[in-house]
Amino acid sequence: xxxxxxxxxxxxxxxxxxxxxxxxxxxxxxxxxxxxxxxxxxxxxxxxxxxxxxxxxxxxxxxxxxxxxxxxxxxxxxxxxxxxxxxxxxxxxxxxxxxxxxxxxxxxxxx
Numbered sequence: 001x002x003x004x005x006x007x008x009x010x011x012x013x014x015x016x017x018x019x020x021x022x023x024x025x026x027x028x029x030x031x032x033x034x035x036x037x038x039x040x041x042x043x044x045x046x047x048x049x050x051x052x053x054x055x056x057x058x059x060x061x062x063x064x065x066x067x068x069x070x071x072x073x074x075x076x077x078x079x080x081x082x083x084x085x086x087x088x089x090x091x092x093x094x095x096x097x098x099x100x101x102x103x104x105x106x107x108x109x110x111x
Contacts, residue, residue: 016077016078016079017050017079017111019077020075020077020079020081021033021111023071023074023075023076023077024054024071024075026074027058027070027071027074028054028056028058028059030056030057030058031054031055031056032054032055032056032110033052033053033054033055033110033111034052034053034055034104034105034108034109034110034111035050035051035052035108035109035111036051036052036053036104036105036107036108036109037050037051037104037107038051039051040107040108040109041107047080048080049079049080049081049082050079050080050081050082051081051082051084051104052081052082052083052084052111053083053084053085053086053091053101053104053105053108054067054071054083054084054085054086055085055086055087055088055091056085056087056088057087057088059085059086059087059090060087064085067083067085068083068084068085071083071085084101084104
């Protein structure tokens with residue numbers, strides 16, 4: 001087994017991210033997931049976490065604060081990640097007014 005780097009990221013970490021994405025899509029089959037922040041820009045440090053935006057219609061009846069917790073409770077993957085979870089309507093509305101979200105999406109990578 002090789003232990004190289006893929007796009008500057010440890011290949012073991014990439015495997016963990018892929019497992020985590022599978023868990024997200026098992027819960028939310030319609031999920032669109034975007035990587036943003038230092039890992040998307042390629043200037044991450046070894047200890048940088050993953051910044052992910054998750055968009056799903058299935059978030060509609062869930063409180064904003066509870067959405068990431070639901071994902072974490074249903075995944076056994078141990079990975080450092082910050083999750084921003086939106087419905088499509090919320091994402092559309094907020095991305096028009098939020099400088100932070102617009103900046104995040106500037107370098108975002110769809111996963």
